[in-house]
Amino acid sequence: MKKTRPLLAWETLLDLDAASEPRAARTSLRNRLERALRAAVAEGRLPADAALPPSRVLADTIGVSRWVVTEAYGQLVAEGVLDARTGSATRVAASAHPSALPSSVAGITSTPAPRFDLRPGIPDLRATPRSRWASALRSALSTLPDSDLARAHPSGYLPARVAVAEHLSRSRHAVADPERVLLTHGASDGMSILATELHRRGHRAILVEDPSWPRLRDIAARAGLRPIPVPVDEEGVDASVLAEAAARTGARAALLTPAHQFPLGAALSAARREQVVHWARDHDAFVVEDDYDAEFRYDRRPIAALQRLAPDRIALFGSLSKSVSPALGIGWALLPPGIDPPPSTSAPSLVDQAALAHFIVNGDLERHLRASRIRFRRRRARLLDALRTELPDLTPSGIAAGMHLLLPLPAGCAAADVVAMATADLAITPLHRYAAGARAPEALVLGYGNLDDALVEETVARLGALIRAAAAPAS
Amino acid sequence: MKKTRPLLAWETLLDLDAASEPRAARTSLRNRLERALRAAVAEGRLPADAALPPSRVLADTIGVSRWVVTEAYGQLVAEGVLDARTGSATRVAASAHPSALPSSVAGITSTPAPRFDLRPGIPDLRATPRSRWASALRSALSTLPDSDLARAHPSGYLPARVAVAEHLSRSRHAVADPERVLLTHGASDGMSILATELHRRGHRAILVEDPSWPRLRDIAARAGLRPIPVPVDEEGVDASVLAEAAARTGARAALLTPAHQFPLGAALSAARREQVVHWARDHDAFVVEDDYDAEFRYDRRPIAALQRLAPDRIALFGSLSKSVSPALGIGWALLPPGIDPPPSTSAPSLVDQAALAHFIVNGDLERHLRASRIRFRRRRARLLDALRTELPDLTPSGIAAGMHLLLPLPAGCAAADVVAMATADLAITPLHRYAAGARAPEALVLGYGNLDDALVEETVARLGALIRAAAAPAS
Numbered sequence: 001m002k003k004t005r006p007l008l009a010w011e012t013l014l015d016l017d018a019a020s021e022p023r024a025a026r027t028s029l030r031n032r033l034e035r036a037l038r039a040a041v042a043e044g045r046l047p048a049d050a051a052l053p054p055s056r057v058l059a060d061t062i063g064v065s066r067w068v069v070t071e072a073y074g075q076l077v078a079e080g081v082l083d084a085r086t087g088s089a090t091r092v093a094a095s096a097h098p099s100a101l102p103s104s105v106a107g108i109t110s111t112p113a114p115r116f117d118l119r120p121g122i123p124d125l126r127a128t129p130r131s132r133w134a135s136a137l138r139s140a141l142s143t144l145p146d147s148d149l150a151r152a153h154p155s156g157y158l159p160a161r162v163a164v165a166e167h168l169s170r171s172r173h174a175v176a177d178p179e180r181v182l183l184t185h186g187a188s189d190g191m192s193i194l195a196t197e198l199h200r201r202g203h204r205a206i207l208v209e210d211p212s213w214p215r216l217r218d219i220a221a222r223a224g225l226r227p228i229p230v231p232v233d234e235e236g237v238d239a240s241v242l243a244e245a246a247a248r249t250g251a252r253a254a255l256l257t258p259a260h261q262f263p264l265g266a267a268l269s270a271a272r273r274e275q276v277v278h279w280a281r282d283h284d285a286f287v288v289e290d291d292y293d294a295e296f297r298y299d300r301r302p303i304a305a306l307q308r309l310a311p312d313r314i315a316l317f318g319s320l321s322k323s324v325s326p327a328l329g330i331g332w333a334l335l336p337p338g339i340d341p342p343p344s345t346s347a348p349s350l351v352d353q354a355a356l357a358h359f360i361v362n363g364d365l366e367r368h369l370r371a372s373r374i375r376f377r378r379r380r381a382r383l384l385d386a387l388r389t390e391l392p393d394l395t396p397s398g399i400a401a402g403m404h405l406l407l408p409l410p411a412g413c414a415a416a417d418v419v420a421m422a423t424a425d426l427a428i429t430p431l432h433r434y435a436a437g438a439r440a441p442e443a444l445v446l447g448y449g450n451l452d453d454a455l456v457e458e459t460v461a462r463l464g465a466l467i468r469a470a471a472a473p474a475s
Numbered sequence: 476m477k478k479t480r481p482l483l484a485w486e487t488l489l490d491l492d493a494a495s496e497p498r499a500a501r502t503s504l505r506n507r508l509e510r511a512l513r514a515a516v517a518e519g520r521l522p523a524d525a526a527l528p529p530s531r532v533l534a535d536t537i538g539v540s541r542w543v544v545t546e547a548y549g550q551l552v553a554e555g556v557l558d559a560r561t562g563s564a565t566r567v568a569a570s571a572h573p574s575a576l577p578s579s580v581a582g583i584t585s586t587p588a589p590r591f592d593l594r595p596g597i598p599d600l601r602a603t604p605r606s607r608w609a610s611a612l613r614s615a616l617s618t619l620p621d622s623d624l625a626r627a628h629p630s631g632y633l634p635a636r637v638a639v640a641e642h643l644s645r646s647r648h649a650v651a652d653p654e655r656v657l658l659t660h661g662a663s664d665g666m667s668i669l670a671t672e673l674h675r676r677g678h679r680a681i682l683v684e685d686p687s688w689p690r691l692r693d694i695a696a697r698a699g700l701r702p703i704p705v706p707v708d709e710e711g712v713d714a715s716v717l718a719e720a721a722a723r724t725g726a727r728a729a730l731l732t733p734a735h736q737f738p739l740g741a742a743l744s745a746a747r748r749e750q751v752v753h754w755a756r757d758h759d760a761f762v763v764e765d766d767y768d769a770e771f772r773y774d775r776r777p778i779a780a781l782q783r784l785a786p787d788r789i790a791l792f793g794s795l796s797k798s799v800s801p802a803l804g805i806g807w808a809l810l811p812p813g814i815d816p817p818p819s820t821s822a823p824s825l826v827d828q829a830a831l832a833h834f835i836v837n838g839d840l841e842r843h844l845r846a847s848r849i850r851f852r853r854r855r856a857r858l859l860d861a862l863r864t865e866l867p868d869l870t871p872s873g874i875a876a877g878m879h880l881l882l883p884l885p886a887g888c889a890a891a892d893v894v895a896m897a898t899a900d901l902a903i904t905p906l907h908r909y910a911a912g913a914r915a916p917e918a919l920v921l922g923y924g925n926l927d928d929a930l931v932e933e934t935v936a937r938l939g940a941l942i943r944a945a946a947a948p949a950s
Binding site: 038041081083085088100101102104105106112113119122125126128130131133134137138139141142143144145146147148149150159162163166184185186188189191192219222325326327328329330342344345346347348349350351352357358361450 | 513516556558560563575576577580581587588594597600601603605606608609612613614616617618619620621622623624625634637638641659660663664666667694697800801802803804805817819820821822823824825826827832833836925
């Protein structure tokens with residue numbers, strides 16, 4: 001199949017990119033060039049094996065320093081998009097040539113993410129390790145033995161379960177037996193499976209933090225477990241209130257976020273950790289530990305998973321969705337002995353599971369988490385600085401970990417008003433969206449996982465203007 | 476990280492392979508060399524960027540013709556395992572270097588598939604398009620826009636749904652609106668989702684073919700739909716018996732395999748297709764069309780999907796599991812309007828869905844199906860020849876399509892006895908394993924999807940000996 005499309009007009013490479021991407025002007029020349037070249041390859045404007053201009057020539061053509069071009073070429077060679085060999089032109093890689101879908105199939109053109117993106121629970125989409133996950137998938141596909149391809153792996157592919165167990169044991173100090181690891185698509189999938197199993201065993205209610213992420217509560221409810229809200233304060237869930245609610249309702253299961261409460265941000269205090277575990281032991285109860293962003297902890301040493309204190313009573317949920325990318329659709333549940341859900345009809349594919357094993361064992365997960373931790377710590381500092389400057393009277397909380405913080409609003413300022421006044425390109429979330437029963441205080445949950453570093457100040461300036469406008473007495 | 480392992484001892488390359496792989500002696504030299512090189516790269520014996528000997532030198536060293544080496548190199552370059560550039564040595568690709576898992580994580584060493592593999596419902600594992608699926612995944616990862624990564628795609632990623640709809644419309648003449656395509660992990664997943672939805676709408680029973688694949692019946696039963704067996708004969712399911720059973724039990728849903736009944740092998744006759752559709756129309760009923768191996772049809776033109784006759788009443792299930800590989804864990808359900816299951820917590824990953832779109836749109840699926848059809852047609856002919864020679868008194872049936880046939884046993888010979896006498900390396904399946912109610916005739920279901928071409932005659936010889944021994948009067 002001969003390509004007949006004209007080759008790239010090199011001199012328009014960066015212009016085109018800047019025109020089509022408003023944020024591009026704020027990113028480095030090198031990043032812009034990388035993106036432009038990646039897009040040109042992806043869209044077939046640069047076909048497989050096409051030779052690229054020598055770096056000096058391209059640098060002159062588009063008016064950047066040669067260093068910018070050599071760095072961009074180098075990055076794309078590392079990603080397998082380009083192919084370089086000493087003494088020969090850099091070319092578009094033949095084997096790794098990614099082809100975009102024709103527009104007939106691409107369906108809708110995708111709407112861009114909000115420019116000023118303060119959505120909680122989303123990692124840095126720009127930093128998705130696309131190339132490393134592709135390598136993990138390729139390793140999986142290259143090395144899976146034929147005989148494993150058609151075999152049933154009821155709780156998951158054993159090498160993946162071993163890799164996850166080692167990861168949880170190392171990074172979360174969990175008591176992790178590979179036999180107790182279930183491969184899932186993430187916390188929602190784990191919750192659906194576990195809630196169904198608890199319902200089968202006679203459970204009809206589950207204690208949930210108030211406020212908390214509604215999705216997992218809703219999934220529990222759909223499986224027949226009524227969510228019973230338990231208030232959360234600055235030390236996390238109040239264990240004595242938890243025990244009272246359990247006694248009142250007969251609930252013998254609880255869904256908690258001990259490492260970093262979502263959305264208030266507390267780490268469950270040591271005393272309360274003990275109390276929760278005692279409650280579970282004394283009442284033959286189960287705890288679901290949603291370990292959704294425990295990887296990102298800045299001011300103190302990471303807290304070990306609660307699961308460690310009572311592996312026979314606590315199910316630990318984790319995934320790559322909030323730490324790497326939701327697009328990978330893979331996670332795990334470390335289940336207590338005796339909790340054995342029936343084989344799933346919708347487990348992650350064997351290839352994805354084997355890729356996870358490679359990703360963990362090769363150190364790619366740890367590398368990604370380390371880089372993310374550094375990036376998020378910097379961004380958090382910058383965001384806190386900007387908030388101090390722009391909104392000096394407000395005191396953010398829940399900042400010790402994770403990718404979000406809580407911003408209580410000034411007296412008389414309603415979160416709903418702030419959100420209602422925001423333009424579509426500014427994504428902000430009122431705390432009351434997470435309320436499970438009690439009315440939530442007027443506050444905003446500000447996620448910074450996907451906040452563009454170059455836009456932190458502008459985002460906060462816009463946010464400040466909105467808050468001041470909402471706080472002003474109505475005219 | 477410096478590799479300290481010794482490089483490959485080239486002269487032992489093929490010897491090693493032959494010693495470790497009994498079947499290797501039967502495959503071509505070129506295939507053996509490819510496998511040996513692929514394994515050497517996978518296991519790290521050939522590190523990234525290692526130069527391979529010139530083809531002439533390697534050919535002399537291991538004693539094969541130069542053509543064998545150039546062909547093997549060429550294939551591995553196409554797969555991205557090796558990297559070739561004119562005027563330079565062929566090298567192990569840097570970016571695509573697949574690394575095997577260390578044995579600590581690999582967990583158990585995998586038990587090999589049965590050598591004489593007559594399991595039904597498994598495609599040719601040796602022909603898994605590993606490299607092409609890896610390319611589709613890489614394309615997906617390279618081209619998915621950032622903004623799509625964190626977006627919910629409740630029924631699936633739209634480009635994948637469009638690609639599946641086009642595929643179903645083209646290859647199965649289905650009436651396929653992308654809006655009605657749900658991305659699943661395969662027929663089991665689809666059945667679980669649809670049965671749960673039918674149960675929610677008040678259904679409590681589902682008509683199933685007898686005999687049929689137990690897995691889908693079991694999944695329906697788990698979701699609360701009691702399976703009602705309906706006998707199958709040489710024209711497929713008897714539509715008047717189906718209507719009677721529906722009237723008797725109040726069932727308004729039926730699970731059918733119209734293209735190629737599993738396991739008896741009939742194609743539903745034209746008259747019965749009409750009758751089934753009339754029944755569904757007259758009784759406000761739904762039909763689930765499990766299109767599990769409709770791609771492989773040899774003696775006649777493919778029959779269009781039943782779904783075409785009544786898109787408002789028929790759900791069409793398909794997947795790559797039986798046509799490409801169960802390890803990919805991806806499939807689809809084309810649902811009638813109005814059947815809208817709630818968003819899944821365990822959909823295939825966005826990356827897998829986008830890869831499916833690339834795989835279909837790039838023509839890889841059609842290419843794979845075409846090659847498989849040719850391979851299976853040849854293998855079927857060889858298998859029928861061998862059966863005629865070895866067991867001339869038996870008449871296989873259900874041979875017009877798919878990857879299996881039915882072998883009725885001689886009078887007095889019990890399928891259970893034949894299976895009981897088989898050694899572990901010969902996988903055979905008695906028909907009665909698929910019985911849903913009525914007692915099945917004494918017969919074997921012989922799958923040839925993963926039967927090694929080189930072992931067809933030996934497999935049939937072993938089978939013949941077992942049948943003769945089981946048929947002999949007890950001494």
